[in-house]
Amino acid sequence: MPQFSSTEDMASKLFPTFHDSDRTHSIVRQKLVILGDAAVGKTAIRKVLSNEPFPEAYRMTPDVEFSLHNVKNISEKVNVEQYIFEIPGNSSLFHQGGDYFESCFQHVDIICLVYNVCQNDTFRGLVKWLKYAKGFCTSAGTKIFVIANQTDRRRSKGESLSKYDSLRTDDNGSMEVHVESNSNDVCDFCEEHGLELFECSAYLNTDHCSVKTIFEDL
Numbered sequence: 001m002p003q004f005s006s007t008e009d010m011a012s013k014l015f016p017t018f019h020d021s022d023r024t025h026s027i028v029r030q031k032l033v034i035l036g037d038a039a040v041g042k043t044a045i046r047k048v049l050s051n052e053p054f055p056e057a058y059r060m061t062p063d064v065e066f067s068l069h070n071v072k073n074i075s076e077k078v079n080v081e082q083y084i085f086e087i088p089g090n091s092s093l094f095h096q097g098g099d100y101f102e103s104c105f106q107h108v109d110i111i112c113l114v115y116n117v118c119q120n121d122t123f124r125g126l127v128k129w130l131k132y133a134k135g136f137c138t139s140a141g142t143k144i145f146v147i148a149n150q151t152d153r154r155r156s157k158g159e160s161l162s163k164y165d166s167l168r169t170d171d172n173g174s175m176e177v178h179v180e181s182n183s184n185d186v187c188d189f190c191e192e193h194g195l196e197l198f199e200c201s202a203y204l205n206t207d208h209c210s211v212k213t214i215f216e217d218l
Contacts, residue, residue, distance in 0.1 A: 026077065026078050026079070027078075027079050027080075027081060028078055028079070028080045028081070029080075029081045029083065030080060030081070030082045030083065030109045030110060030218075031083045031085070031107055031108045031109050031110075032082055032083065032084045032085065032108070032109065032110045032111070032112060032215075032218075033084075033085045033087060033104060033105065033108050033110070033111045033112070033133075034046060034084065034085065034086045034087065034111075034112045034114060035087050035111060035112070035113050035114065035129040035132065035133060036089060036113060036114035036115055036122065036125070036126075036129060037089045037115065037116075037119075037121070037122040037125045037129075038060065038088075038089030038090065039058055039089070039116070039119075040089070040114045040115050040116045040119070040122050040149055040150070041114060041116065041149040041150055041202050041203075042061070042086050042087075042089065042114050043055060043059075043061055043065070043086060044149075044202035044203070045114065045147070045149065045200070045202045045211050046065065046067050046084050046086045047067070047202075048202050048205055048211045048212070049067065049069040049082075049084060049211055049212060049215055050067040050068065050069060050084075052067075054202065054203060054205075060088075060089075061086060061088045061089070062088060063088065064085055064086065064087060064088070064104055065085075065086045066083065066084060066085045066086065067084050067086075068081065068082070068083060068084070069081075069082040069084055069212075069215060070082075071215075071216050080216075082215060082218075085104050085108075087104060102136065104136075105133075105136040105137045105138065105139075106138070106139075107139060108137055108139055108142050109139070109141070109142060109143065110142065110143050110144075110145065110218055111133045111137065111142060111143070111144045111145070112144075112145050112146075112147050113126050113129050113130060113133065113144065113145070113146045113147065113195075114146075114147045114149050115146070115147075115148060115149070116149060116150045116153075117148045117149065117150055117151055117153065117154050117199070118150060118153045118154060120182075123185070123186060123189075126146065126189065127189075130144070130193060130195075143218075144193075144195055145195060145196050145197075145198060145218065146186070146189075146190055146195050146196070146197045146198070147197075147198050147199075147200060147214065148186065148197065148198070148199040148200070149199075149200055149201070149202060150201060150202070150203070151199050151200065151201045151204075152201040152203050152204045198214045198217075200213075200214055
């Protein structure tokens with residue numbers, strides 16, 4: 001991972017051929033880092049933001065991945081370039097430290113902590129990821145958010161699991177059984193640490209659970 005002296009330096013090194021032809025808009029650059037346990041949907045969120053197909057099959061992310069998300073605010077004549085870094089869910093990599101992770105957290109504007117709403121362990125993992133985020137981030141103005149992903153798998157008490165069979169199935173063609181995190185616990189965690197909470201489904205990505213809407217609001 002290269003070292004960057006600023007967000008502008010990062011933009012020129014990572015995307016040297018990217019140019020915005022509309023010079024009537026000013027450009028604002030943001031560096032975002034996505035953290036969370038394995039299989040919470042970090043890659044899916046990043047790919048959907050970059051207009052790539054939703055990854056139907058899970059594949060572990062072995063290294064830092066990055067994408068560019070371009071947001072044009074016509075009313076305010078501003079183009080926002082979001083440089084999105086996805087950190088692997090293997091937390092043991094953080095113990096390596098050194099330049100590898102320090103460069104990821106240089107000049108970062110926003111950190112997104114992602115968990116799976118139907119896997120309570122991934123919610124409990126937010127404590128660990130928040131600690132890592134604060135430990136590696138050196139920028140005083142960095143904002144940290146929580147994203148509750150995979151809301152398409154959520155079900156209310158008493159609802160039949162078969163209702164969702166057409167939405168998400170496991171490799172054997174049947175719906176997996178999930179242990180959902182308590183929404184009150186999530187809200188309490190966010191309130192305790194001063195974090196804003198967003199919900200989405202990278203799989204459905206419809207108006208009420210759109211990934212792009214979240215990141216454009218950031």
